[in-house]
Amino acid sequence: MRFQVISDVPGIARVAGYYAEVWETTEDVLSTETLHCVRHAGGATIGAFDGDELVGATTGLFCPDGSVYSMIAAARTGVGYPLKLAQKKWAVELGARSMRWTYDPLVSRNARFNLVKLGAVVTEYTVDFYGPMRDGVNDGDESDRLTVRWDLTGSREAHESVPSGEITSMAPDGEPLARTDGERIWCRVPRDVVQVRKESAELAKQWRQAVRGVFVDAFEQGYVATSMSREGWYELERKKEAAQKEAAQKEAAR
Template identity: 55%
Template structure:
């Protein structure tokens, strides 16, 4: 499956040293680190490519506008170590990763993302049709980049079944299945802003959990409040995942849907 790309955008696999250095610079700009201390140095990217991994980059002309790094892992899985793109290009970058992974015989791709970044959750769970399968508390430890500094690095692992196109390339619906039941479900937790943080339906098959509208901006403006959001959402997710829930949806207004299959 080949997706349409915005005019003037090209995507290619990057193997040369100069191209990998440009990708490293791009990641520095995204994560707001000095270019002398990128989150993924060019020599690391070169080693990953040499070991059989893949670096893909999107370009407008010669300027990188998105990039991703993936490796082939145990059991036939692939792991996306990092991905970032300008608005409107994320789907094309992930499609390039998917095509590469299928070409090396993989059927599943996994990666992690910050659960408080609602737009990323919606892209992963709704646009791609992946599933949040694991909650990782303070996964990276302290991070000193310009995006994550001062917060704890909780992450959700998503699993993307590559053979199931699902919603890939389709417009994101404004609502998730069952979202209409959210407002009538009993509240279980209060958010740091005083509103409802989480609700659970009476039959125990769905939990809804809210995240702040802009956690990156909140971290910069009020890091203490951002950290309270982190720990509040963590409490809901850790308990839910321990009960067998997975993250399956994210609404436009910032509510996760966590679902659990009925037991026989």
Template identity: 70%
Template sequence: MEFTEVRDVEGIARIAQYFSEVWNTMVDVLSTETLHCIRHAGGAVIGAFDGDRLAGATVAVFGPPADASVYSMIAAADPGVGLPLKLAQRDWALGHGATTMRWTYDPLVSRNARFNLVKLGAVVIEYTVDFYGPMRDGVNDGDESDRLTVSWDLTASPRPEPPGGPEGEILRTAPDGGPLEISDGQRIWCRVPSDVVALRREDPEAAAAWRKAVRGVFTDAFADGRVATSMSRDSWYLLERK
């Protein structure tokens, strides 16, 4: 697998098409013109290539100068390519003087949460309600676009997974009748669906109920000065005080 900054017209067009295929939409997720502007302004469009096959791509721009940070706008990859692609993006950022990276993701997608918080060691620092407004791609259509913002210390190693699962008092019940929020008085755990993409497709009303339920836990927890630091294999977020 080769990870390369893409600068040519044909390569940029391939990446724009790849993003549209991943998000199952005929509308550009990021147009070729936008990608060219990002690259020309000093950002990076990085492609993962398995021979001639495009297996993943990610795009980043710089944050404010004083922050020594970059913002990852979008990433998509074939199975098994996500981690090395993200590490290639980290190497690019470090090589340009950045020490942190931020991006957003859907709080209900547990596999992304586990990748971000456990495999990379990022921390969720913000919850935003309906971040983009209505989205019309084949993955998010019909749902509100709540997003979590993660901050990744590019110089740190991934943190070890915390031992044990949720324990303590059940504070809220999930739409499926099981526990949603559990607290031991210090830590809070919040459960999300194991596969919200399939749930949206099969039962949009249930997915919308999960969105509002999880939103309530996170907005209260963040107002109380907490951050999300981990995601268990069975879809429980861990929220701890900063």
């Protein structure tokens, strides 16, 4: 497996086509022209190659505060983690200390990758981030997104805990949606929301609205999301407690 920054016209066009294929659309997800503009502005598209086959790609750009905004990422199974590390290496070598990106809160596998595998933290929930989307993966659904922040200067160990405490709301499938022990909040999402969408757009919409209600309320109270269990439960902690835990882990690692 090799990773390289792509800057030539055919290479960038190939990545644009790859993004469209992953998102099951004939329209541009990010056009060749847009990817060239990102490169020209100091950002980069990094491709993952297995021999000559393109098996993953990610595109990021620098923000005024010196952080990197990762606009998009897609990869074959098993390629996502080393691809993200390659993007981190590129960013750190240019002086970045953190990276941000968004993802669909209902996609539990992405949540687990971001929060547990990488150790990022969810800092923001935005309702209908993109507005209507017309690709084959998201068509017909509202585009709510969580923003994650990945600290590139150290590592955060994401723990896993069993949801406990009082049930505060029920999910569309009739099982508990949210619990709290007074300090932490747990919120459950579907195991496979893509399959839920295929079977019932109405049920997927109900899940979207239910999870939105929990997150928006929790973030207004000063929570951030710090973990995701294998069973599909987010764990949310108060910002101060999460920050103190991260600082303690950094100190212990010195």
